[in-house]
Amino acid sequence: MGEYLAVDVGGTKIAIGLGTDTGQLLETAILKTPAEKAPQDVLDQIADQALAMVHRHGVALEAVGVGSPGPLDGPVLLKTSNLSHWEGLNWETGLNTRLHVPVYVENDATAAAVGEWMFGAGKGTRDLVYVTISTGIGAGFVVNGRVMSGFRGNAGEFGHLVLDPAGPWCPAGHYGCVESYASGSALTREGRRHQKESPYLDGKESVDAKTVLQGWMRDDPVCGQIVDAATERLGRGLSYLIDLMNPERIIVGGGVGVNAPERYLTMIESYARQYALPAMMAVVQFRRAQLGEQSGVMGALAVAINRQHNPNSLGHAKES
Template identity: 50%
Template sequence: MAEYVAIDVGGTKIALGIGDEQGNFRARTVLATNPAWAPDIVSDNIAAAVRDLAKSAQIDLGSMTGIGLGSPGPLDGSILLDTSNLHGWKGLDWRTGLEGRLNLPVAVQNDATAAGLGEWLYGAGRGTQHCVYVTVSTGIGAGIIVDGILDRGSRGNAGEFGHIVLRPEGPECPAGHRGCLESLASGTAIAREGQRRQQESDFLKEVPTVDTKAVFAGYEAGDAVATAIIEQAADWLGLGLSYLINLFNPEMIILGGGVATHASAAYRDRVWSKAQARSLKALSQVVQLVPAQLGQESGLMGALAVAVMASSSD
C-alpha cells in the first residue's frame, strides 16, 4: 500500500508522521519550532526531522509516494505569505524547500483546507461528494469539496469563509476590514465579548482570565450574559453557513475546530436552526450538519489526505 509523509505545521510546533493511504500512521514525531527561523533553516530542520523519523522507524524514505503538508495561510501556491505568528518564515516555498532536500514530491494546502480533506477522506465526510468543512477556532476557515474534488481557487486560497463580511460596521479583524464572520463568531470574538462584558456577568466576574472556554462555561451554567454572547456568535455562524448551503448545495457541512468541537449540542442546534431558517428550503432539507470526528488528529490526518489526493490526481 502506498505510504506518505504527513507534515502539519502549527504556530508553535510541527507534527510529522508516516502513514498509509487508509489513514494509519506507523511513525510520528513532533518538532518544536521558532518563528524567527529563516526559510532555509525551517526546510533544513523539517527535512532532518523527517529523515530521523524514517531512520528510527526503519522506513526507507525512497519508498514513499510523496509528502503532504498543511500550512498556516495565506499561501501563494506553495509559498508562505505573511503569517503574524511565524514572522521569520515569510516567503518560504514549501515545495522547493522540501522537494530538493527529501527528493519526494510535495503537495501543500492551507491548514483549514487540509483539515477539511482529512475529515472528508477519513472522518465525518467519508463517502460524500459535496461536502463543506468549517473550522471555528481562534479564526474561521473552510474546505470545500465539490463533486468529489477539492475547490482550491486560483492560488490555493479558496474557502476563506471567515472573512466574508456580514456586518460592515462590526468589529475590526486582523485582515484589516470590519464585521467579517471571524470578527463576530470565532473563539477570539467570543473571548473579546466576554472580556468587554465581564462586569455585567455574575459568572464571568468571578473568572480571573476571561477566555473562550470561560464564556462557554458560563453559557453551560446558564449565565445570562454568557448565554447572550454565545447565542449571538452562534447566530452569526448560522447566517454564514446559510450562504454555504445556498452556494454549494452540499450534502453535509462538517463543523470542526477547537470552539465548535468542544461546544455543547445546544450551541450546534442554534447554529443549525439559524442556517436552515436563512437558506432555501429545497437546499436546507438535504444537508446534514455534523461534528468533525478527527479531533486532535485532524492536522496530521489532513496533511496525509493532502498527499493522498495529490498523488491520486496525477
C-alpha cells in the first residue's frame, strides 16, 4: 500500500508532507505561496515537490489531501482577496492530472478538524467541533463519525455568525460577528485602542494579541477587560454550536487557541456554560488542539486517508 500526500495551502506558505496511513510524516517541505503566479504554475510547483519527495522515499502514492483556504466550490477555489490570481484553480483535476491518484479537498478549518479527530485531541470521538482562533476564527465538524463539509465545502464559518449587528465592522461585509470580537485581530485592535489606559500596554512599542494576553496574565485591568469581553462573545457563540450539535468534544486550536494560557480555555468554557442548555453542557469536553504547528499538514493528510478508506464519506457533493 502506498503513502499519502498532504498539501496545506496558506496565504503565506504552502506545506507539503508525505505521510503514512497511521499519520506518520516521512518528510515535509515548505513553499512560499506563489500568490502572483497563475494556477497552472502553482500546481506545477506543488507537483514537482511532491514527485521529488515520492522519488526520494521510493514509495508509491495512494491519494492526495488538500486543505485549502475558502471560499470553495467543491474542489475549486473561488475569488479570495489575498489569492485573487488563483480564482478558478481546481485542486482536484489540477493535481490529479499531474500525480495520477485521487485528490480530496476540504477547506482548511475542516481539514484541521479531521486531523485532530484522527491524530490529535479528538481521537476516539464521533461528534466533535474544532474551533480555530488565530487572525480569524473558523470551525470544522465531525458529525456521527463523518466529516461535515457542507454542500460545496464551506461549512464551518463559525467566526462570521453575527452576534450584534451594531458591533465592530468585519471585512466579510457585516458587523458584530464572533470574529470581530474574539479573533487575534480583535484582541490586537482593542489592545491598540486602549493602549494608553493600560499600565501594562502603555509605552510598549508594538501591541498585538499576544501582548494583550500577557497583560491579562499579569492582572492588567484593561487587558483583563479586553480578554473578558472576547471570551464572553466566543463562549456565547460556542453555546449556539453546543445547543445545535450536541458535541462530545470541543477542540480549541489556532495560534491564539493553542498558545493562550489555560485560564483562557476555562473562561470560554464557563461563558459557554452560562448560555448553553445544561444537558448539552454536562457532556461536552473542552480540549486544546494537540497538533500545533502541524495541524494544517496533518489535517490534509487525515483528509486523504479518511476519504480513501471511507468512499462513502464524500465530503462536498460531487457533480453528477
